[in-house]
Amino acid sequence: MQSDFLKYEASSSQFRHPLFYITVLMTVGFFSSQFWPETPIFDNVEAFLPYHSMLEMFSVTVSLMVFAIVWNSFNNDRSINLIFIAVTFLAVGVIDFFHSFSYFGMPDFFGENSTQKALIFWISARLIAAIMFLMVALMPWFNNSYENNKYLVLIGGVFVTGGVLLSGIHYPQWYPVFFVDGYGLTDFKIIIEYFIVVLHFATVALLLTKKDAVGVNFIWFACAVWLMALAELFFTLYSSVSDLYNLAGHVYKAVAYIMVFKALFLASITRPYKELEQRSVEKLLLTQYAVDNSGDLIYWLDYDGRILSVNDAVKQKLGVQADDMINSHIGRFESALVPDSWKQLREQFSEHHQLVLDGVHLCRNSEKFFSQVRIVFFKYRSQNYICLFIADITERKLALESLARKQEQLAQAQRITHIGSWEFNLESKETVWSEEVYHILQADEKVVKASFNNFLQYVHSDDRQRVIDHYQRCLTDYSPYHLVHRLQLLDGSSRYVETRAEMQRINGEPVSLIGTIQDITKERELEDQAYHDPLTGVYNRRFLDENIYSLIDNSVIKEQNLCYVIFDIDFFKEINDNYGHDFGDRVLKGVAEYLQRQVRDSDFVCRFGGEEFVVIFNDIEMPSGMERIEKIRHGVGNLQFINQIDDIVKVNLSGGMACTKIHGNDAKQLFELADQALYSAKRSGRNRLKLCDKSSLD
Structure with missing residues (x-):
């Protein structure tokens, strides 16, 4: 429930952003335009041109910035729809540039300028934008599987842009008349503007139903398209290219472009960095939680072994406050790191960056525990630091000592009874021999690797096939075997041995073959004497x-x-x-x-x-x-x-x-x-x- 509330807060906060209030105010401004004076606010077109050029160049610059941001931040995690938006703004920006320089009174860079020619480029740019925005709103937003698709969209955009510019400059007669001097806008131009407005309103309705995707904020994009629609409505009202309605339409369009830039910049650049920062903070907090709740004692030291900081486990285990430990030498608490040996140890872990030692750690009431110390050396901002991870291995050490005693007792029992043990692991295919097996074979465990094939080298040639048959049968049908055979040792002597083996199972599944080998040479000699x-x-x-x-x-x-x-x-x-x-x-x-x-x-x-x-x-x-x-x-x-x-x-x-x-x-x-x-x-x-x-x- 809390997460749902946070989502609501994040969504509703967009409607409290200043740009949202600007959208509301500009909408109110549009509806109040019926009270505006109908007379031109400029004496002539030449007086209007600087303002027109400034607004158009601003819009062109923003369009190109939108294209640059989306194009360069695009990857496979983002929808191809973003590329459609970017290429649309590239096309609109280029066509608007030609529109600005085709205005009557501007230098004739692209043929003779006229209001009709400027409106050809204007209507073309607005119509391309309206159609593409609606298409983007209708298309599903899914991650792009092939990043190279963006080049296909760019080629299409360049082709359309080139067609508009070529026809507008060289074949303006192909287009209907949009403006008549002394009369104003033609009915066809007004219809086209209204058609563009309808497309924009449909786009706004569709965008408001979508959830934000990677790389775009739909709320701000919808507000921008809304202002574009209002701008188009202004362009249906003016009767002179230098009146207030025309100027307002250009201002609304410029603000709309700013909002598009904001929508894409926030989603493509700002939001990822904020999310990265948030994830970094969360990761830092989680790391701190893991460090403080770790079962290991963690110390941060300077290069001289003085304690800089500790985790909560240290304070709990040692029963002291962190302030009482700061600047104390670590040797006060850890026997493996006493000051006398610190310099020598420092040379070792400075060279290898990591070092593991066993020692004894002092804790509360003079109690001690066996410790394993892992030393990690690192540099931060040209300063040398050491991090210690100290684990309490008392139980492990006692268990290992007990295991060592039992293993020695087993080895001693095997020596007394002349019984060796071996194991073949079915998964790892590794064989392990006990010390007594090597003793019976008179083999050096440093030279001879434990394996069945190596064991066969010591089996008498007359008995070898019989041993192989029993061993393979046990591996195949898991049946135990008992066999008496001879060994031919390297010194030429022979021995009689009795071998037994059976399959070890865990949860019903065979895991290893366990066996024994007993030297029965003396028993066999006594038997020979008897028989x-x-x-x-x-x-x-x-x-x-x-x-x-x-x-x-x-x-x-x-x-x-x-x-x-x-x-x-x-x-x-x-x-x-x-x-x-x-x-x-x-x-x-x-x-x-x-x-x-x-x-x-x-x-x-x-x-x-x-x-x-x-x-x-x-x-x-x-x-x-x-x-x-x-x-x-x-x-x-x-x-x-x-x-x-x-x-x-x-x-x-x-x-x-x-x-x-x-x-x-x-x-x-x-x-x-x-x-x-x-x-x-x-x-x-x-x-x-x-x-x-x-x-x-x-």
Whole structure:
């Protein structure tokens, strides 16, 4: 409601302007003209000419000024209608200039002068103005999208003006007679004047319905057109070019032009500057409000560090009045800016213009708070000044210290448990490793950037594709993964690690992949000791007993054939007796290594006890599978072992086997049948492989 009242005040104030009262007075003056004397006030035309020329030249000057103001202040924020007004006044000003010098008694610059010729230019100028003003009042006022349109309007105005001047000077006979000496104005001239008056009154009515636009004040423009209409009415009344009505018409026209200039000058020049000034004041007040109500303490200092002014936050925080602080050194309140260090600090912020420091700020009752000081150096009117923005960072500092302690505790826990953590942000595509990840990889965090690709450089080549598959699957379907794999470090050593990862979600949307990596090398070594034969390095009987059931179940699920094979080194006791147990151990290790090299990754070699080995062949079909197993057994016979006296010693294997697709899925029964087949191979002369006879199941 208050804003509406202000709008009303702004609008109604235009009607209290002196120019508005002038319009009213001149209107009253027109209606009182019926009491004016009809006799000429000048003895002759020559006596009238100086006044006529003066008024016309004044009007021409104002017209050109109107054009110059509007043309040069025009931009895309303003309506093209303003250009129509400006070009109209340019045309009218030029034609009025020729009108003034065509008057009878003036020098014949443009051919023989006469009242008729002067009236041709006069009527043409008035008619152009009346038509264009009405057109502008009828046209919508919208912002111009193309500033170059004003040149098209100017070209049109020049074309019309040139046509009027050319025809008026060289072809005056084309025009009707407007004035007859001794008779006065012709009826046609009076009709034209009345027509112009009607156009002006229509324009006034339309202008009064419009709201002010950028670049024009419609109230004053309407008053100016009103006076132009009254001037035209005066020009219908005179019978002599030197009488009072003619002079009054020129005076009214001059005043009207002043009002047009005022309307456009105020809107185009004065009002924007006033609005700019008002906005500047408002901006200053808003800035002052923001400064005083800022959560930061703000100090203005001179170049020596003495306080010149402070905001309200300083007074409230410190509990002192501004007058008690003026001319005090800032070091009295801020530990980071004590006088002893001020000179050195001044050199720094004078060079960089800004500086940020941490300190301790003193406030009421000797209380203190941790502060962050931002120093801004600037010059104003050749004087050096400093502005301080001091923020209370006590809570932030305590929170950061607490966070630092928790991070150190987490890092310590990770070091103790050998567990590192990592995170991959889905939006930024950045990866972060904890300190323990670098420790596990034996990498320098200053050299190696955290990324999945860089991590892959440390993954054992045999395990790398498996790691990639799990990682990509987690990114694709957001499923967690758990994986044990090896690392191949730069020093040539290897480690076993256990990695886990899962997708972190916020409001149901995946945001990052969170994972851990744990060094389980020692655990794996203990596990190897528990499940591996210490002499040969292959799996032991414990591993076989604990895993044979799951291996058979897996083959059943996949509908694959599993073969249980028992190998026995022939005459191994004699080898021990003849060459010693150390040589026997060498034979056991050599046979185990050979078997391990010959089987696939999906197969398992176990030392069952003494000189017996069990080999589990997964996914092997008969009879081709038996041929392959026999080839492996036969290869052992080609191994050569050198004894103490450099003699070559060879060994052979006897073997017995049973298969799930032939003998069933019972683990105990498979062992017994394979053992029976081994016994049969030994009874048949050793150095051979036997498949358990199916009749043994009966």
